[in-house]
Amino acid sequence: MKRSDFTYHLPPELIAQHPLAERSASRLLCLDGASGELAHRQFPDLLAQLRPDDLLVFNNTRVIPARLWGQKETGGRLEILIERLTGIDTALAHIRSSKSPKPGSRILLSTEPGGEPGPFSLEVTERVGALFALKAPEGEPLSEILQVIGHMPLPPYIERPDDAEDQGRYQTVFAEREGAVAAPTAGLHFSDELLAAIEARGVRRAFVTLHVAAGTFQPVREENIEDHPMHAEYLEVSAETCEAVAETRRRGGRVVAVGTTAVRSLETASQASGEPQPYCGDTDIFIYPGYRFRAVDAMVTNFHLSESTLLMLVSAFVGRECILAAYREAIAERYRFFSYGDAMFITAGPESGRLS
Missing domain, CATH: 2.40.10 (Thrombin, subunit H)
Incomplete structure (x- = not known):
């Protein structure tokens, strides 16, 4: 596929420059990958999208003032x-x-x-x-x-210096393992109160650690996306998390990755056997359309840059035309984009391999 296949136009004023006053005050665009149906919600409505047998997988990396x-x-x-x-x-x-x-x-x-x-x-x-x-x-x-x-390493599209607010808000409430130089931004929407409500619903949680590197902002320069040299990031997937995924499968629940970093973590750990196995080391997995997902059934994710590897990843999950149509809807409805922006909840489409 070509880089230009993943191009969309975003009005600059939709790039969120500051976090909202409350973590969970973001909007949530729900996309059913099987049908392409869209629904406009608020982020706390994620609770209604989850089932008691589901497993949420978070990235517990902690951003350093890099x-x-x-x-x-x-x-x-x-x-x-x-x-x-x-x-x-x-x-x-x-x-x-x-x-x-x-x-x-x-x-x-x-x-x-x-x-x-x-x-x-x-x-x-x-x-x-x-x-x-x-x-x-x-x-x-x-x-x-x-x-x-050190200063918090805000992304290049946030056109201001970091301030005291960023010390806490460019960090998830469950951040634990120090080493990232960019936040796993889908996790920024979760407050302690929302996590407690999710747990009360019977949804379990597990953690991976992927230390997001500055290469996450590296543009795809090759027109043929297969020629793009993917950056490497340090990853740990524990035996405990692998067992949580296996137990979820036995219960008939879904594995819901919070963020593309959690997606890449679980899929890396599943490369050898088709199911997550304990993993410790670098990953340079590049997921784009044609990839068959082994571990992830749904994901929470932010909106991603035009022509980026992360836009290619979500396109692989539900189809390029489906995700671009969702982005056009989000732009028309004035959603806030990128790290401090709004979120999506996406369930697998037929292209992912999870519905076969």
């Missing part, structure tokens, strides 16, 4: 976006500067763009493709440095 500013020892200003933590005091990062820093050089960190250097610094140890390997001084955990001077 954006930093600083300067070279020679004075040149630069911006750092951590891609992933690789150790207690090491990381791989994107660096934006007029000239790339050289291995062995030191970066003096500041709290704000253009600010004076403070007490923290990082050493550039090597170049790794488009990324730079960074190391904190011995005895200084990098995660602690980030907590002091």
Whole structure:
């Protein structure tokens, strides 16, 4: 398929720049993948879409304050976006500067763009493709440095600096495992109160950990989408979660993935046997139309960028024309798009393989 097959026009004013006052105040567009039928709801109405035997699978990754500013020892200003933590005091990062820093050089960190250097610094140890390997001084955990001077890594389509509100709102209420540089945004809609109501309905929950990397925003540049080099992200799927999926199948319930990261996690863990098996390591799974889903029966997801790998994933689940028609309806009804925007609840279409 072609990249241009997944193009749609979005009025810029529909890109949500701030979260709503309440997490669950978002709208919810429900899409029946089998029929293509749409229904306009509010996010708490998700409760009515779920059945007592269903299993909700969440990504419990925690976003780190991964954006930093600083300067070279020679004075040149630069911006750092951590891609992933690789150790207690090491990381791989994107660096934006007029000239790339050289291995062995030191970066003096500041709290704000253009600010004076403070007490923290990082050493550039090597170049790794488009990324730079960074190391904190011995005895200084990098995660602690980030907590002091790092900024929340808001997506590029949010055209404002991060603020105090983002510290909590660009994080799910169940975030636990530190390591993501972008939020699993479908989970942002769940409040503690809604989770309690879902549990009271008899819906079970399980967790995976996929540390979302900055590559999630990487555009598809190849016209033939099969030629797109998919980025890798660290993933853990536990034996406990695999057993929860198996038990759900035995009860006749549905596996409902909260977010495309949970979808990619469960599908990665199911590659070998057709059912989720414990998994620990990187995943670069790329799901696009023609893919047959092994684990996921329904999903909660936000709206995704035109021509993105995530739009291709949801197209694989219900069909390209079906999802693009839903997006046209959402635009006509003035839904809010992307990370701080509204959500969809999607059940599998015939293209997914789950209805066969």
